[in-house]
Amino acid sequence: xxxxxxxxxxxxxxxxxxxxxxxxxxxxxxxxxxxxxxxxxxxxxxxxxxxxxxxxxxxxxxxxxxxxxxxxxxxxxxxxxxxxxxxxxxxxxxxxxxxxxxxxxxxxxxxxxxxxxxxxxxxxxxxxxxxxxxxxxxxxxxxxxxxxxxxxxxxxxxxxxxxxxxxxxxxxxxxxxxxxxxxxxxxxxxxxxxxxxxxxxxxxxxxxxxxxxxxxxxxxxxxxxxxxxxxxxxxxxxxxxxxxxxxxxxxxxxxxxxxxxxxxxxxxxxxxxxxxxxxxxxxxxxxxxxxxxxxxxxxxxxxxxxxxxxxxxxxxxxxxxxxxxxxxxxxxxxxxxxxxxxxxxxxxxxxxxxxxxxxxxxxxxxxxxxxxxxxxxxxxxxxxxxxxxxxxxxxxxxxxxxxxxxxxxxxxxxxxxxxxxxxxxxxxxxxxxxxxxxxxxxxxxxxxxxxxxxxxxxxxxxxxxxxxxxxxxxxxxxxxxxxxxxxxxxxxxxxxxxxxxxxxxxxxxxxxxxxxxxxxxxxxxxxxxxxxxxxxxxxxxxxxxxxxxxxxxxxxxxxxxxxxxxxxxxxxxxxxxxxxxxxxxxxxxxxxxxxxxxxxxxxxxxxxxxxxxxxxxxxxxxxxxxxxxxxx
Numbered sequence: 001x002x003x004x005x006x007x008x009x010x011x012x013x014x015x016x017x018x019x020x021x022x023x024x025x026x027x028x029x030x031x032x033x034x035x036x037x038x039x040x041x042x043x044x045x046x047x048x049x050x051x052x053x054x055x056x057x058x059x060x061x062x063x064x065x066x067x068x069x070x071x072x073x074x075x076x077x078x079x080x081x082x083x084x085x086x087x088x089x090x091x092x093x094x095x096x097x098x099x100x101x102x103x104x105x106x107x108x109x110x111x112x113x114x115x116x117x118x119x120x121x122x123x124x125x126x127x128x129x130x131x132x133x134x135x136x137x138x139x140x141x142x143x144x145x146x147x148x149x150x151x152x153x154x155x156x157x158x159x160x161x162x163x164x165x166x167x168x169x170x171x172x173x174x175x176x177x178x179x180x181x182x183x184x185x186x187x188x189x190x191x192x193x194x195x196x197x198x199x200x201x202x203x204x205x206x207x208x209x210x211x212x213x214x215x216x217x218x219x220x221x222x223x224x225x226x227x228x229x230x231x232x233x234x235x236x237x238x239x240x241x242x243x244x245x246x247x248x249x250x251x252x253x254x255x256x257x258x259x260x261x262x263x264x265x266x267x268x269x270x271x272x273x274x275x276x277x278x279x280x281x282x283x284x285x286x287x288x289x290x291x292x293x294x295x296x297x298x299x300x301x302x303x304x305x306x307x308x309x310x311x312x313x314x315x316x317x318x319x320x321x322x323x324x325x326x327x328x329x330x331x332x333x334x335x336x337x338x339x340x341x342x343x344x345x346x347x348x349x350x351x352x353x354x355x356x357x358x359x360x361x362x363x364x365x366x367x368x369x370x371x372x373x374x375x376x377x378x379x380x381x382x383x384x385x386x387x388x389x390x391x392x393x394x395x396x397x398x399x400x401x402x403x404x405x406x407x408x409x410x411x412x413x414x415x416x417x418x419x420x421x422x423x424x425x426x427x428x429x430x431x432x433x434x435x436x437x438x439x440x441x442x443x444x445x446x447x448x449x450x451x452x453x454x455x456x457x458x459x460x461x462x463x464x465x466x467x468x469x470x471x472x473x474x475x476x477x478x479x480x481x482x483x484x485x486x487x488x489x490x491x492x493x494x495x496x497x498x499x500x501x502x503x504x505x506x507x508x509x510x511x512x513x514x515x516x517x518x519x520x521x522x523x524x525x526x527x528x529x530x531x532x533x534x535x536x537x538x539x540x541x542x543x544x545x546x547x548x549x550x551x552x553x554x555x556x557x558x559x560x561x562x563x564x565x566x567x568x569x570x571x572x573x574x575x576x577x578x579x580x581x582x583x584x585x586x587x588x589x590x591x592x593x594x595x596x597x598x599x600x601x602x603x604x605x606x607x608x609x610x611x612x613x614x615x616x617x618x619x620x621x622x623x624x625x626x627x628x629x630x631x632x
Contacts, residue, residue, distance in 0.1 A: 020086035029082055031095035036078060042102045043075040046109060053112050064111035064118045066128040070137055071101040071108070074173040077504055081168055085505050092171040100175030107176035118177065119220075123148055123184040125177025129194075129216045133205055133473050134511045140194040140213040141172065143185040144221065155227035155346065156190040158214055158251075160236035162331065163199050163264070168504045192217050197509045201264040202239035203272045204470050204600055205500075205508060210243060214250065226350040231255035231287075233331045238263040241274035241303075244284050248359075249369035253285035253319075253348040255341065258330050260296040261303055266601055270362030270383055271470070275299065278306045278318075279385065280369070282358040285319040285348040287341045291328030317356060319348070353414045360385040364466035365474055371409035375440070376460055378404050380629050394419030398441075400426055404629070405442040405453055410435055423450065459578055459631040465586070467626060469576045469606075470599035472530045472588045477514070479529040483540040483592070484517030492534060495594040498617075507598075518542040530586040531579060536572075539592060546587065549580035551632065552605075561607055566622050570610035574602065578631065595619040 020026040046068055053065050075098065081088055111118035119125065123144040131138055145154065166172060172195065185191045194213035200206040214230075217223060230251050231240025237259015244254030245261075265272035286307060290300040304322040311318040321344050323337045357372040362383045367373050377384040385401040388408065394415040400406065410421045412435045424430040425441055425448040433439045433450055442453035461467065464475050472478060480496075482488035492515055500508045516525070518533075518541040525531070536554050537544035543554075552575065553560040558567035572591025579587040595610045596602065596619040604626040608619040 017083045018086050020089070022087055022090045025087045025090035028089045028094060029086055032078055032082070032089065032093070032098065035095050035098045036075075039075045039098045039102050042105055043072045046105045047072055049109060050112070058115055060117045061112050061115055063128070064108045064116075066130065066137060067108035067118055067126075068105055068112065070126065070128050070139060070169070070173055071104045071175070073137060074101050074170040077168060077170045080504065081170065085168075088168060088171075088505075092168070097170075097175075101173065102175075104175035122177035122179050123181070126172065126174050127216065127220070129209070129212050131205070131209065131212070132476055133208060133478055134513045135477070136197075136509065136511045138195045138197070138209050138213070138509075139169075139172070140192045140217065141174075142217060142221075143183065143191040145188045145190070146181045146184045148184075148222075150222045153222050153224035154188065154190045155229070156192065156217065156221075156223045158210070158228065158230040159191060159193040160196065160202060160210065160230065160232035160239040161193060162232060162234035162236050163201075165236075166195060166198050166509075167506070169195070169509065170504075190217065190221055190223055195509070196239065198507055199235070199264075200508050201235055201272070202242055203265050204598075205473050205510070207243060207246070208474055210239065211247065211250075226352065227252050227348075228350070229253045229255065229345055229348070231257075232259070233257040234259055235263060238274075241286075242272065244286065245274040245277040245280045246366045247369070248280045248282070248284040249350070249352070251284055252350040253287065253345050255287040255289070255345060256300070257289040257333055257338070258291060258294050258296060258300075258328070260299055262299075263296075270360070271365070271468075272600065275303060276362070276383070277360055278303060278310065279358045279360040281307055281320070282310075282314065282317045282356060283351055283354045283370070285321075285345070287345050288320070288322045289325070289328075289333045289337060289341055290322065291325045291330070291333065293326075294328065294330050296330075297324075314356060314358075317358075355391075356387075356389045358385075358387045363468070363471075364461060364463050365471055367463045368406075371411075371414055373407045373463075374403055374405075375407055376404035376442075376462060377629055378402050378443075380461060380466070380626060390414060394421040395430065396421055396423040398423060398425045403443075405440065408433075408439045408441075409437045410439045411437045456630075459583060461627070461629050461631060465578055465584070467576050467604040468599075469574065469588060469602040469604065472532065472576055472586045473599060475530070476585070477529045478532060479521070479525055480513045480515035480532045480534070481518050481521055481540065481542055482515060482534045484519055485539070488517070488534075489515070491592050495534065495590055498594055498596060499599060526579070526582050526585075528585075530588065532588045532590060534590050534594075535592045543589065546580040550575075550577060550589075551627070559607060561605065561623060562625075564623070566607045568609060571607065571622070572610065573605065573607055575605035577604075577627075593617075596621075 108118050126139050129138045194210045196202050196206040196210045228251050231254050237256025240254040240256045241261040244251050261275045262273035270276040288300050288304050290297050307318045307320040323341050325334045357370045359368050372388045374384050382402050384403050387399040389397050415421045421433045422430040423433050431450050441448050480492050500510050533543050537547045558571040559573045575589045579585045593610045595617045607623040608621050611618050611620050
């Protein structure tokens, strides 16, 4: 973990310390600098003591250790804030909170020593969740009802912050968890607000962070899985649109208060742009608060109209409530309208096995919901859509668009204990199927066939192995692999900044990622991790090992893609592909001098040329594209 802390520090660029411009910030900086030395000494001592628990597998000890580490992170981040963004301290991180952090350290260390649950009997606080992608210690704020009873089941509200609501961890971290009833949830509901890694519109690793927090809270507390809502104001509303569209079977309802469904993401990309995915709200209620004078009004009205039109075609589906404030503005809606919306939201419940499911996807990371899943598509350049409905007597009707294979859960609970399911696909004659949780159908020429499809020769795009480049950072752990030359760590740090920006205080909070030289990559690494390989075969031994099994050719002065050569100084390749040494994991190839942008903007491969001008480094795109459904 110490290595991760060092890497996080490493990606902060060396710049002249910033100076506070507001008197309020200046006064707080002066107050903080008086209390920081003692807190930093406490953090150093706590970190040394945490080493005693490195081998523990006790869940309570691990929760205590990570609780202490989060406060250590917060204490150590203050000097970075002072040096890089001191005006943030005008309204955040007062000196008084530093003593709360040190008190929190004492609380969590005591729990680690005793093996006690540090959250036992506590109704509010901050819980940690470690990212499976980069090891970052993330978190969520929680509030339980005053009389919380773990034997009951409570609705849960997932509150997503607006843009800029989380830029530094320290602004959210508290001291010890509390049993003060004044800090508990006001209503008889569980409330959480997750760290979504900052101002990223809950896309990419931000999405992963929120969904991990939702799962963690459901595991630790008495959450009713059929009464979970998600959303917020502005960018929080964007998250409500997006996460409900991609994961409709997780939420009973979503909400947006003057948020935009495709705010700050690549437009017309269905992995991020919820305006392309209204089909998926068939069974998930959507409350939209909008204002006629607000910039997202037309888009939100169109989204609501689209749901209302679908409800005409599918009676009983696509529940939507649009509440418009003619005097409102961005983030500002009449309180009576807000109350009306919340009254409606709290009546919504999730049906875990709805009789009708509609799901549309642009990417097999998002493959289905409830009891219907798409397993392969015909053309990855087009969206795939599946519609399935259970009628009387166990009759199931399925309609598909651009689907090659799909799977249904036809268990007895869905079909009815006395019925034998029969399935008709795209108007074909119905076939009788077993009441089984995994009934598969695949295309054979122009007909659908029930049963397990023949194993395809070669690679096929599938869930969690379909690209694009962003998909590398959406699942399991990622290892950055360099060639081992002098200065390799600095090269990797620069690439991480180009991909994600600096750590705290930027679009995405992240570590510097774990990294190794190619010669040190182990069999376990190949088995468990997605690998980001830097350099060419001449620069990286692991790239050399897989190069002849990739659909590109490395040239002495460039790269050949699709039979076309791209040559010249600074020409390099960014490409995602199943790892030839373990096709169940990815390799992501990046040039040593990667100067491109965010993974959110990248397809499966990009040929780029590094350009340096005016002291800035950027990438000129020479070619880009995606592989087909067979990774060709």
